[in-house]
Amino acid sequence: MESKQLKIHNSLTRQKEVFKPINPPFVGMYVCGPTVYSDVHIGNVRTFVSFDIIYRYLKYIGYKVRYVRNITDVGHLEGDADIGAEDKIAKKARLEQLEPMEITHRYTLGFHEMMNTFNTLSPSIEPRATGHIMEQIEMVQDILDNGFAYVKNGSVYFNTVKFAESNDVYGKLSGRKIEDLFSETRDDLKHQDEKNHPSDFAIWIKADENHLMRWNSPWSVGFPGWHLECSVMSTKYLGKTFDIHGGGSDLKFPHHENEVAQNHGACNAAPAKVWIHTNMLLMNGRKMSKSDGNHITPVELFTGDSTHITKAYSPMIVKFFMMQAHYGSTLDLSDAALLAAEKGYRKIMEANRTLQQLVYEGAEALNDEDTEIQALMNGIFVDMNDDFNTPQALAKAFGLVNKINSFKDGHIALNSISRRTFEKLQYIFTAFLFDICGLKDETLNSEESNGITDELMQLIIELRQNARGNKDWAMSDKIRDSLAGIGVQLKDGKEGTTWIKS
């Protein structure tokens, strides 16, 4: 059964491969988390939403997943430089006259809140770089012992030239040719002269006097290089070689490339079998950039407080918008695209409510509808198995939306599908939307209502029905329009009137 096999695009091989865990049913997945020195970027949110769906789907199809996502709270230097620049967190701490830990604590909380807002599941473990200084020092020592690093003035550098000579690993992940890597010069960086070669990178950095974050090590009082934490923490929690390593495509080089080198250098093993890279979020067809104003924050999306959008978009609308594209493609955020996503999101949520309220009656009178619906349901999983293709799976789900609404309108008799198919439909549809995609039904009115709202609405709907019965159109329209004015939309259907918050 082809459709039963999960295939994943492996960045390492640039091919879709059948996913075979090292120790089924267990799966180890490591995803590079945020550097907590500022509010989380909406593009970063996309990455974590993508991996949330991947995590949810792996669990849904029965794997026992250990999902590790780190918090980078030290070592990530300005400009992704590996030395000579200021640590992102230390810089922020200095600016705001706070302890580095205050900075990272604040933004870690903010990050968690945002992940919660987007209804993503917590990873199994969320280790911090500062909590693993000892292990990082040990790994530096291991790399030194294996001859792939050298010490200069208290800093330790990874010897890329020697590493490249000893195997053909370096450059493979990012698709770079060794010659190109080695011909690059970055003269503008300080401490460049400490390196034997421009492509070498720091794994331990000696702190200068003013540096706020510093630890004792055999080489100097200093701090670990940015790439090291991921090598260390993935190894510690998932083993030398594990199943999946993920992150944004912007991390491919140098971060992931150097991570791979470190793992080989320390453990003589490749860290991950499968690499998954999620693509960038654009806005209005261009890269988001703070400096030229082509930029929006998650909060601005939720409040509508931005010149780039005409209205507020809720977290689930934004999430749904993201799901309509494949994680491996760039996605272009725009007001029109969000508007379309909002309509689509509401339509599918409404269909789910309709579906759950349908009641199967009468004897089965099966026809083609049964097989069509079976095929659509099955298709969702065929698509998800094809490298987590959420846009295609969603297309199948919209096929089901069509069927569901036809049941509601009586265009298709419910008993033209079997009772079993119907029950499966109710189950699968909800499971896909909520368990796999991790959506929430924000339009659901029962959440904050305590029953009174529903009863009040029933009363109002009844009063309007009476008015309509008396052909008192002025009254019935007044009710409808007034409700619309306070954000309640009435929907007249064959089976009576329902309402939603608009």
Place this chain on the structure above:
RNA sequence: GGUCGGGUGGCCGAGCGGUUAGGCAGAGGUCUGCAAAACCUUGUACGGCGGUUCGAAUCCGCUCCCGACCUCCA
């Protein structure tokens, strides 16, 4: 400049050798007191130029644009 990845209808976005993707918007219809919602029907595509093939959006070559990384921005 180097290395990767893209250019699909009004918009977003799947597909990647032969099938309606899907959502939104548009047009016509059904329903409705009128609307909205829902349902039915429906138009508009594959950057350009060559080539391979019975057949190409899908493969190859050239070309033009765009994006990512290499350099502050996830």
